[in-house]
Amino acid sequence: xxxVYTLKNVTDLEWALAIAAEVKAExxxxxxxxxxxxxxxxxxxxxxLKRLEKGDIGDSDYISRHQLLSEK
Numbered sequence: 001x002x003x004v005y006t007l008k009n010v011t012d013l014e015w016a017l018a019i020a021a022e023v024k025a026e027x028x029x030x031x032x033x034x035x036x037x038x039x040x041x042x043x044x045x046x047x048x049l050k051r052l053e054k055g056d057i058g059d060s061d062y063i064s065r066h067q068l069l070s071e072k
Contacts, residue, residue, distance in 0.1 A: 013059045017049045042066040
């Protein structure tokens with residue numbers, strides 16, 4: 001079974017990942033993938049989300065690390 005959410009007012013990768021983290025914390029599930037506005041499909045990774053939040057990596061770094069292989 002699949003549930004798909006469209007985040008209409010979310011244009012920031014960090015915000016979308018934070019929403020995924022909140023869902024994980026509340027109900028224990030992570031998304032199969034997150035699709036960016038440019039159509040890139042990426043996976044959720046808590047460790048790199050923390051690095052993104054700290055400014056240790058940027059959006060493009062996160063995307064390149066977690067882009068699904070079929071999309072590269």
